[in-house]
Amino acid sequence: MLQTEFEFTLPKGYIDEEGRLHRQGVMRLATAADEILPLKDPRVQSNPAYLTIIVLSRVILRLGDLPDVNPRVIEGLFLEDLLYLQDLYQRLNGGGNYTLKTKCPHCGEEVAVEVTNPGA
Numbered sequence: 001m002l003q004t005e006f007e008f009t010l011p012k013g014y015i016d017e018e019g020r021l022h023r024q025g026v027m028r029l030a031t032a033a034d035e036i037l038p039l040k041d042p043r044v045q046s047n048p049a050y051l052t053i054i055v056l057s058r059v060i061l062r063l064g065d066l067p068d069v070n071p072r073v074i075e076g077l078f079l080e081d082l083l084y085l086q087d088l089y090q091r092l093n094g095g096g097n098y099t100l101k102t103k104c105p106h107c108g109e110e111v112a113v114e115v116t117n118p119g120a
Contacts, residue, residue, distance in 0.1 A: 004028050004029045005026050005027070005028045005029075005061065006026065006027050006028075006088070006092060007024070007025070007026055008024075008025050008026070008027060008084075008085075008088055009023050009024055009025075010022075010023045010024075010025065010063075010077075010081040010084060010085075011080050011081055011084055012078045012080055012081050013064075013078075013081065014063060014064070014066075014073060014076060014077055014078075014081065015076075016064075016066065020064070020065075021064070022063050022064025022065070022066055023064065024062075024063075024064060025060055025061075025062050025063040025064070025069075026060070026061045026062045027059050027060050027061065027085070027088060027089065027092065028059050028061055029059075029092060029093060030055070030058075030059050030089070030092075030093045034055055034058045034059055035055065038051055038054035038055055038058070039051070041054055043071075052082075052086060053071050053074045053075060054071055055089070056074050056082075056085055056086075056089065057069055057070050057071045057073065057074050059089065060074075060085070
């Protein structure tokens, strides 16, 4: 079975309005909609860097015992935690190696070739 949810621990943690620290969380794999739908958001259209905030708020399922992880929560993260989550997102969704089936240009036989993602 494909693992779609991944636990993480923020380096510093999010401090909520009541001063409670939240460090443990769960991020799920992104879908195409997680990347495409935020492009319609006016905040992203006026500031493309805001895309990261919206996407992370969609794929983080839990952060501590917060009832909801929304853009306001992501905005309130310390920079070190935001960078950590961006890196985790990239490793989960864009990194890794892939095996492609192709035909050998010399003999025509089907072969499997492992390709490393250049963005990883």
